[in-house]
Amino acid sequence: MDYLKLSISEIHKAILAGEVSPKELILSALKKAHEDKNNAFEYICDKEALEQVENLNENQKNNLLYGIPFVLKDNFSTKDIPTTGSSNILNGYVPIYSSEVYLRLVEQGAILIGKTTMDELAMGGTGTTGHKGVTYNPWDKTNSRLVGGSSCGSAAASSAGIVPFAIGSDTGDSVRKPASYVGLVGFKPTWGRISRYGMFPFATSLDHVAFFTRNVEDSATILKVLAGRDDKDSTSSFKPVDDYCSQLNANLKGKKIALIKGINDCINDTLILDTFNKVVELAKQEGATIDLVEIDNKLLKAIYPTYIVISCAEATSNNANLDGIKFGPRAEGESYEQIVFNNRTNGFSELIKRRFVIGSYSLLKENQNDLFLRAQRCRHLIVNTINNVLDEYDAILTPATPSVAPLISSVSSDKLSNEYLIADNHLAIANFGGLPSITIPCGFENGLPFGLNLTGKAFEETKLYSIAKRFEDITGLANIVAKEDK
Amino acid sequence: MEFEPVIGLEIHVEMKTKSKMFSSGRVAFGDDPNTNVVAVDMAFPGTMPVVNKQAVINAIRVCHAMNMTIDDELWFDRKNYFYSDLPKGYQITQQFRPIGSNGYIDIDLEDGSKKRINIERLHMEEDTCKQLHSWDVSLLDYNRAGIPLIEIVSKPELRSGYEAMKYVEKIRSIVTFLDVSDGKMEEGSLRCDVNISIREKGNTAFGTKVEIKNLNSLANIQKAIDFEISRQSLLVEFGDKVQQETRRFDEASKETVLMRLKTDSVDYKYFVDPNIAPIKLSEQFINDAINSSPELAEVKLARYKKLGLNEYDCSLLIADKDISVYFDELLKTNANPKLLANWVISDVQAVLNKNGISIKEFPISVDNLGKLILMIEAGKVSNKQAREIFEKMLENNANPEDLAQKLGTSLNSDEASIMNMINEVLSQNPQSIIDYKNGKDRALGFLVGQVMKLSHGQANPAMTSKLLTEELKRR
Numbered sequence: 017m018d019y020l021k022l023s024i025s026e027i028h029k030a031i032l033a034g035e036v037s038p039k040e041l042i043l044s045a046l047k048k049a050h051e052d053k054n055n056a057f058e059y060i061c062d063k064e065a066l067e068q069v070e071n072l073n074e075n076q077k078n079n080l081l082y083g084i085p086f087v088l089k090d091n092f093s094t095k096d097i098p099t100t101g102s103s104n105i106l107n108g109y110v111p112i113y114s115s116e117v118y119l120r121l122v123e124q125g126a127i128l129i130g131k132t133t134m135d136e137l138a139m140g141g142t143g144t145t146g147h148k149g150v151t152y153n154p155w156d157k158t159n160s161r162l163v164g165g166s167s168c169g170s171a172a173a174s175s176a177g178i179v180p181f182a183i184g185s186d187t188g189d190s191v192r193k194p195a196s197y198v199g200l201v202g203f204k205p206t207w208g209r210i211s212r213y214g215m216f217p218f219a220t221s222l223d224h225v226a227f228f229t230r231n232v233e234d235s236a237t238i239l240k241v242l243a244g245r246d247d248k249d250s251t252s253s254f255k256p257v258d259d260y261c262s263q264l265n266a267n268l269k270g271k272k273i274a275l276i277k278g279i280n281d282c283i284n285d286t287l288i289l290d291t292f293n294k295v296v297e298l299a300k301q302e303g304a305t306i307d308l309v310e311i312d313n314k315l316l317k318a319i320y321p322t323y324i325v326i327s328c329a330e331a332t333s334n335n336a337n338l339d340g341i342k343f344g345p346r347a348e349g350e351s352y353e354q355i356v357f358n359n360r361t362n363g364f365s366e367l368i369k370r371r372f373v374i375g376s377y378s379l380l381k382e383n384q385n386d387l388f389l390r391a392q393r394c395r396h397l398i399v400n401t402i403n404n405v406l407d408e409y410d411a412i413l414t415p416a417t418p419s420v421a422p423l424i425s426s427v428s429s430d431k432l433s434n435e436y437l438i439a440d441n442h443l444a445i446a447n448f449g450g451l452p453s454i455t456i457p458c459g460f461e462n463g464l465p466f467g468l469n470l471t472g473k474a475f476e477e478t479k480l481y482s483i484a485k486r487f488e489d490i491t492g493l494a495n496i497v498a499k500e501d502k
Numbered sequence: 503m504e505f506e507p508v509i510g511l512e513i514h515v516e517m518k519t520k521s522k523m524f525s526s527g528r529v530a531f532g533d534d535p536n537t538n539v540v541a542v543d544m545a546f547p548g549t550m551p552v553v554n555k556q557a558v559i560n561a562i563r564v565c566h567a568m569n570m571t572i573d574d575e576l577w578f579d580r581k582n583y584f585y586s587d588l589p590k591g592y593q594i595t596q597q598f599r600p601i602g603s604n605g606y607i608d609i610d611l612e613d614g615s616k617k618r619i620n621i622e623r624l625h626m627e628e629d630t631c632k633q634l635h636s637w638d639v640s641l642l643d644y645n646r647a648g649i650p651l652i653e654i655v656s657k658p659e660l661r662s663g664y665e666a667m668k669y670v671e672k673i674r675s676i677v678t679f680l681d682v683s684d685g686k687m688e689e690g691s692l693r694c695d696v697n698i699s700i701r702e703k704g705n706t707a708f709g710t711k712v713e714i715k716n717l718n719s720l721a722n723i724q725k726a727i728d729f730e731i732s733r734q735s736l737l738v739e740f741g742d743k744v745q746q747e748t749r750r751f752d753e754a755s756k757e758t759v760l761m762r763l764k765t766d767s768v769d770y771k772y773f774v775d776p777n778i779a780p781i782k783l784s785e786q787f788i789n790d791a792i793n794s795s796p797e798l799a800e801v802k803l804a805r806y807k808k809l810g811l812n813e814y815d816c817s818l819l820i821a822d823k824d825i826s827v828y829f830d831e832l833l834k835t836n837a838n839p840k841l842l843a844n845w846v847i848s849d850v851q852a853v854l855n856k857n858g859i860s861i862k863e864f865p866i867s868v869d870n871l872g873k874l875i876l877m878i879e880a881g882k883v884s885n886k887q888a889r890e891i892f893e894k895m896l897e898n899n900a901n902p903e904d905l906a907q908k909l910g911t912s913l914n915s916d917e918a919s920i921m922n923m924i925n926e927v928l929s930q931n932p933q934s935i936i937d938y939k940n941g942k943d944r945a946l947g948f949l950v951g952q953v954m955k956l957s958h959g960q961a962n963p964a965m966t967s968k969l970l971t972e973e974l975k976r977r
């Protein structure tokens with residue numbers, strides 16, 4: 017029996033029943049991590065995980081996460097464990113403090129078995145730009161398909177059956193898009209719901225802690241552990257934490273759900289659209305009211321440029337601390353300027369530098385109104401429009417991605433595009449508004465999964481989970497992992 | 503040509519809060535380098551700022567003291583630039599919405615009149631780390647990184663070195679009396695940058711602005727500005743142009759010297775810091791901060807005047823905040839305020855001046871000086887004796903009562919003369935003799951006091967007590 021392919025609640029039952037011990041689980045997860053063929057790991061916590069499993073407090077064994085192995089995206093600070101953000105500029109960096117997310121999981125008895133690869137500093141959506149190279153999609157045995165990013169290693173580790181849940185971060189769609197490509201549940205909560213203290217920032221106003229699980233219930237379980245105020249992150253909310261699992265048995269009767277016409281219209285893959293529509297029909301049969309809602313297409317076209325301008329502007333400032341002076345590898349130089357110049361020239365890939373230039377350019381005095389502030393205004397318009405829809409509907413339902421995982425060979429780097437790319441970028445709406453958003457599996461095309469996405473009102477995670485659970489029941493796609501025969 | 507100088511000041515005040523502006527790092531001066539540092543202060547990836555509440559309270563108090571409009575929402579912005587002393591690659595400041603705007607203070611001019619100086623803005627920000635450069639290595643001390651600062655920007659309404667000096671003096675008084683800062687220019691806890699230009703009198707356009715940095719005393723502010731006014735005037739007089747540049751004051755030559763020419767100003771790419779959500783300041787919070795504020799110098803002055811002290815004495819007492827605090831403590835003894843003030847202004851101040859120390863280093867505790875002054879007031883010691891005792895107290899802060907006893911040998915110890923006085927006192931206080939016989943111990947103390955008084959404090963108290971007891975037994 018490979019317990020690592022089960023859901024959290026199933027593994028938990030097996031531990032309580034004495035079918036498997038936490039130590040056996042951890043040893044097995046570590047072994048699988050070492051055998052991983054998807055390039056999912058930056059660092060495998062052999063010593064640390066075993067130490068932690070030895071020190072588990074048996075009194076905690078009723079905690080759902082007791083003895084459960086997990087991975088962290090490599091942008092979560094872990095004391096005494098290397099954390100690189102998959103960037104050369106942080107090679108060998110060993111943090112002196114731990115992120116709040118990590119501490120809360122460890123406190124529950126969950127065991128970190130590894131740090132996972134990502135697009136460099138979380139910038140990118142392909143899982144190909146980290147300093148360790150391409151991360152592969154576990155569903156594709158020929159290693160020719162993307163897993164998507166930027167939380168690529170976490171997506172791969174979980175869908176390959178190594179860990180039942182995996183922590184990532186989501187600034188544009190960095191968890192919810194790869195979730196679609198690997199058949200997992202990918203969730204990000206309301207902005208401010210989970211402390212980001214210790215998560216390397218990419219674009220602060222858009223960044224969220226997010227995570228992969230194999231079913232909706234597990235996702236709600238993880239949120240319950242992570243949600244809540246942290247005084248170290250002043251943007252974290254004081255709102256009380258709900259019991260996110262409390263509404264998982266509700267049905268769709270009376271629920272109002274919106275489809276966005278402009279988004280559906282951009283989906284060219286007929287199988288994906290047909291499957292999606294079938295699911296919609298079944299949901300209607302269950303009693304949901306589902307309407308096709310039209311919003312100004314200009315706003316949808318503005319999503320990508322708005323995202324690029326805001327995220328790059330914040331990123332250039334957020335990453336200005338990476339100068340090689342205080343931590344990380346130190347390049348030599350005759351002066352401070354030279355040292356910083358050399359560090360940043362050697363440390364960042366071309367893609368990152370390009371984003372910094374875009375960000376700096378849009379913040380310059382002469383451009384700020386035209387670019388940065390205009391993007392902020394666009395963001396407000398988009399968010400207001402979406403919130404108006406959510407005032408009338410319980411959730412917005414969209415295909416998560418316009419296709420299954422693309423071929424690696426189709427990736428055209430990160431060059432700016434003159435296309436609007438609505439279907440590829442609409443998930444960023446939830447980042448603009450800080451709205452809770454969940455991707456769950458929807459169907460398969462040629463053996464590759466694709467997902468659907470549900471987005472709800474701020475701080476209404478319980479309702480969103482309730483709706484997502486019904487859709488999970490409708491598709492029947494839960495607890496799926498990629499077959500191992502690489 | 504007659505010139506008019508146009509002077510504006512930017513003052514940075516380092517706050518003496520317990521922790522830093524955005525972290526739990528300790529604020530302390532003079533500690534070993536890099537001992538008061540937490541992860542936030544060195545900008546380790548993933549760390550986040552948390553606004554220091556006390557720093558906000560301090561800023562509100564200073565704003566109020568300077569009659570400013572206080573913003574009821576706190577916003578912070580990032581000032582982006584690379585420098586070796588700047589850990590994050592940006593400084594968190596309040597560019598777009600400073601906590602305080604449009605205020606003023608009144609300064610006293612030489613002719614006794616007052617001049618109102620308008621203040622453009624007051625904002626909070628964080629200090630950078632300290633750099634120590636030697637010939638082959640540069641060292642960074644992050645103790646200072648993140649210490650809360652307030653920056654106060656005046657309107658360009660100052661017209662002379664003297665006015666600028668008085669302006670800084672007033673601001674220093676405000677921040678020290680409010681317990682916001684040590685306000686020590688020489689140690690950098692109050693730093694002043696001067697912007698100065700000249701123009702022909704009557705002209706409303708501004709001339710080319712020169713910045714003077716690194717002014718470390720009130721006197722130097724005045725000297726540097728006065729020098730700069732004449733330097734710029736001469737240049738223009740002879741048809742030269744003033745260059746836009748940054749200068750510093752050279753103490754040895756008493757001149758300002760060129761540091762660097764200013765070319766196009768740097769674009770700091772300011773934007774609102776997304777790490778700090780805007781914070782609403784309730785009316786209650788703002789009012790509480792103001793109402794619980796320590797007394798400003800002016801308020802103290804008014805209070806002292808009510809005690810019957812004259813304007814001059816008051817001004818001496820409030821010239822230094824710590825001295826006023828010492829004096830306030832002395833007032834608790836309920837001794838005559840005028841007597842207390844005289845001691846502080848003359849005797850105590852003389853010691854401070856002579857030894858070049860501050861009142862905080864003054865060896866005699868408030869308690870003991872209070873006792874001594876009460877002894878004078880009660881006639882237990884003469885002024886002359888009190889000064890002798892005071893001298894002794896300076897050595898080891900001894901209890902003046904004990905010292906008075908010990909000094910007894912130098913007092914009147916002539917048995918016959920003391921007996922004469924005892925007899926005189928006893929004949930005048932027959933009731934006290936009866937009281938004493940009835941076991942009221944206090945009567946003895948009273949009688950000793952009367953003898954001391956009669957002797958103008960010259961009688962040896964120990965001997966007086968002994969002789970008096972014997973005499974009482976005989977009666």
